[in-house]
Amino acid sequence: MIATPNAPTPYDGKNWGTLVTSDQVRRHAAPLGTKSHRPIPHIEPIEYVQDMLTTRGFVLSEPTIYLTNDPDRSNMFAGWGISHSALPATRGFQWEAFLINSHNKKHSLQLGAGHRTFICSNGMVSAPLGMYRSKHTTHVNSIDKSGLVRWKSRLLGMCDRIIVECRRLHQTIESLKGVELNASSALDDERVRALVLKSADDGLINAAGALSVYRHWKNPEHDEFKQDDTVWRLMQAYTSQARGKSGFDAKDSMTKMFDMFADQFGTVRLSTLEDPLAVPGGDF
DSSP states (O other), X not given: OOOOOOOOOXXXXXXXXXXXXXXXXXXXXXXXXXXXXXXXXXXXXXXXXHHHHHHXXXXXXXXXXXXXXXXXXXXEEEEEEEEOTTSOOOSSEEXXXXXXXXXXXSXXXXXXXXXXXXXXXXXXXXXXXXXXXXXXXXXXXXXXXXXXXHHHHHHHHHHTTXXXXXXXXXHXXXXXXXXXXXTTOHHHHHHHHHHHHHHHHXXXXXXXXXXXXXXXXXXXXSHHHHTOOBHHHHHHHHHHHTTTSOXXXXXXXXXXXXXXXXXXXXXXXXXXXXXXXXXXXOOO
């Protein structure tokens, strides 16, 4: 029997969103559509993804759901802990799926995969690996050749790829754990100092965040990371600095972080992994 995973650790929202229940989301209606904009009620993709993953053998936690704090609660972020017999076996973290929906055109409808480290509360480390995206425009509710409305058809396609995407992310994580980076080494210390300054200069983190990342790397909060002398420890320092920040932005910043590590340490680059669902005409 597959154990039920933990629900994603609630973020410290820092004013980007408010934690809500499924019932609260269900009572929140979508605004009226226009000729070119077709908003989808937040609860519909949440329930559809839950149903489709369950029928594919996934065991899901209860969802952790956030709505943004604008008066219309226009944007929704949902996350689930996920388990499946075919997911890569891991130690120290669990797999998660996330869903984004928007009523104000700020975000496309998106579904992707991520992981969460058990011993810390840094939040989901997510990346758009084969991520489904669909804008809420004219054809989002059209019936496609599958017989489903298009947004359901494309969410279904991503549900069928969650295991593949988790395997890709697992490959990247293992590559981080395979490159030595010793906090006691003067050479590695200088290397990390230069890297965190560059990441601030490139806009990946803010200037104050550079010092925070460096300090988290030199003196991790958890003993497990203190005993780690690989790039994995540095990644945890970056996620510690990002703790509580918007889940809507995390997927893009994490991809940039992984690519930065690839440039510096020769680890697996996420942005070169082709999105199998980003086909011509797929983002309407």
